[in-house]
Amino acid sequence: MRGKMEFPKKNAVPCNLAAQSGVRNVMEYLAELSGKGIVTGQHTQTREQRELIYIEEVTAKKPALCGFELLSYSQNIHCELWDKECQKEVDENRGTLENAMEWAKLGGLLTMTWHWFSPMYGIGKSFFTENTTFDATLALKEGTLEHKALVSDMDKMAKELLIFCEKGIPILFRPFHEAEGKWFWWGAKGGQVARDLYCMLYNRFTTVYELNNLIWVWNSPVPKDYPGDNVVDVLTRDLYPPAHIHTDLAKEYQELHCVLECGQEKLMAVGEIGTLPSIVALSQSHIPWSWYMTWSNEFGGSDKFTSEEALREFYNCEYAVTLNKLPRLY
Numbered sequence: 125m126r127g128k129m130e131f132p133k134k135n136a137v138p139c140n141l142a143a144q145s146g147v148r149n150v151m152e153y154l155a156e157l158s159g160k161g162i163v164t165g166q167h168t169q170t171r172e173q174r175e176l177i178y179i180e181e182v183t184a185k186k187p188a189l190c191g192f193e194l195l196s197y198s199q200n201i202h203c204e205l206w207d208k209e210c211q212k213e214v215d216e217n218r219g220t221l222e223n224a225m226e227w228a229k230l231g232g233l234l235t236m237t238w239h240w241f242s243p244m245y246g247i248g249k250s251f252f253t254e255n256t257t258f259d260a261t262l263a264l265k266e267g268t269l270e271h272k273a274l275v276s277d278m279d280k281m282a283k284e285l286l287i288f289c290e291k292g293i294p295i296l297f298r299p300f301h302e303a304e305g306k307w308f309w310w311g312a313k314g315g316q317v318a319r320d321l322y323c324m325l326y327n328r329f330t331t332v333y334e335l336n337n338l339i340w341v342w343n344s345p346v347p348k349d350y351p352g353d354n355v356v357d358v359l360t361r362d363l364y365p366p367a368h369i370h371t372d373l374a375k376e377y378q379e380l381h382c383v384l385e386c387g388q389e390k391l392m393a394v395g396e397i398g399t400l401p402s403i404v405a406l407s408q409s410h411i412p413w414s415w416y417m418t419w420s421n422e423f424g425g426s427d428k429f430t431s432e433e434a435l436r437e438f439y440n441c442e443y444a445v446t447l448n449k450l451p452r453l454y
Contacts, residue, residue, distance in 0.1 A: 131412050132389045134158045139357050142336045146294040146454030150233065150339060151357060153453055154391050158412035162403075163233065163445045164438070165417035166424050167191035167396065170216040171223060175424040182432045183439035186447040189233040189296075191417045192224045193217055195251065197284050198241035199277050207248035221284060228293045231452045235296035235341070235417060237396075238281070242309045243273035253312040261313050264320050278325055282333040289337040294454055298341040298395055299325055302362055303349060315349030326355045343395045345376075347383045353390070358414065359383055360395035367429045370402035372409045398423045400430040400438055407443035 136155035138147050157163070164187040166175050173190075180186055196217040203210030224234055242250040242258035250256040263270040288295055300310045303318035310318045322342065329335045342351055345361040361380050363373065377392065384390055394401070394416035401416055418424040427435075438444055 131159055131410070134389050134391050134412065134414075136391075139340055139353065139355055140330050140336060140338070142330070142334070143339075144289075144292055144294065144336045146292050147337060147339050149453040150294045150296075151391065153451065154358075154414040157445065158391070158414060159410040161443050161445050162401075162406055162413050163188045163415035163450070165189035165191060165233075165235070165415045167193070167237065167417050167420045168223070169193035169195075169213075169220070169420045171219055172216070173223060175418075175420055178425045179435070179439070183436050183446075185439045186230075186232070188445045188447045188450040189235060189415050189417060190224075190227045191235045191237060191420075192220050192227075193420075194220070194236055194238040194281065194284075195241065196220065197238075197281060198251075199280055200243050200246055200250070200273070201241050202246060202250070203248050210248045213249070224288075225293075228288070228291070228454075230447065231450065231454075232447050233296065233415075233450065233453075234288075234293065235298060237298055237301055239308075240277070240299075240310070243277045244270060251308055253307055253309050256309050258309050259313070260310055260317050260321060264317070264324065274321075274324075275328070278328050279333075282329055282335060285329075285335055285338075286333065289335050292337065292454055294337050294339055296341050296358065297338040298343050298360065301343040301395060303342075303344040304346045315344060315346050318344070319349045319351045322351050323355055326351075341393075341395065345380050345383060350383050350385070353385050353388050356390060358391040358393055360393045362396035363394055364396075364398040364419075367399055368431060368434070370400055370405070370430075370434060372405035372411045373401050373413065374409055374411050377411050377413065393417075398429050400434060403438040403441040403444055407441060 134155040136151040166187040239251040242256035246256035263274040341358045342356045393414040
């Protein structure tokens with residue numbers, strides 16, 4: 125087993141210089157934690173939050189970070205007559221921001237993922253490229269119908285998030301996730317289009333709506349698609365290792381680090397994961413992942429990918445930050 129490696133100190137300065145104190149507190153905490161521990165995280169996409177119930181039943185603890193799904197807040201949802209599975213997913217997700225507000229009352233960290241139903245031309249789960257003819261390249265051009273629809277969706281989401289801003293609740297915001305893939309409409313025309321969409325959203329949310337409670341998370345391991353240090357606070361990637369294979373993800377960390385611009389040391393995290401990392405390996409190698417977030421359903425709510433024994437080991441390790449160990453940051 126290799127010993128502890130040395131890593132440079134992470135940059136804790138928000139890219140948005142008008143960021144609220146909660147944003148600064150969270151980023152400073154994560155920077156200080158780097159290489160000394162890892163924040164436990166779990167995604168939820170329903171109001172029931174079955175994954176949190178499962179984790180607490182197995183470990184008697186809660187994760188420090190909870191992920192919330194924004195898909196039902198999309199404007200252009202058309203699945204009622206075509207796709208019962210889609211309708212079920214939307215119905216189960218409705219009102220999840222109320223769950224997020226309750227989680228904030230506990231002092232937990234929040235991260236948000238938006239499976240954004242395409243602003244136009246979609247049927248069923250139109251966040252998938254195969255279910256829409258929406259062209260993201262046209263959406264970047266002012267004056268097009270696609271651009272107007274895109275901006276309208278952005279404005280609706282901004283208004284949904286304003287209440288968190290007004291209450292000073294920081295959100296690790298991860299829009300246009302998995303930008304390197306073509307399976308979502310925002311990546312269908314290439315990662316550089318997804319990058320431009322991300323920058324457009326950043327500018328609108330920070331300048332028009334002054335959502336200064338957002339911590340901006342970019343989610344792609346492709347260097348040429350990186351939006352730039354001036355609009356990114358945290359660099360992440362999504363990983364789905366084989367079931368029950370647990371490592372410190374050192375190789376994946378080094379690959380992601382190559383995305384950063386010369387001399388920068390951004391916070392880095394695992395945006396999504398199916399099988400938990402190895403907490404024993406992490407505590408020995410000190411690979412400075414800030415957090416990981418296990419995906420929902422069978423990934424985080426069953427023993428199909430991580431055994432109950434491995435889950436208990438992780439949550440009871442001193443190196444793991446669970447909700448009861450997280451300081452109040454906002």
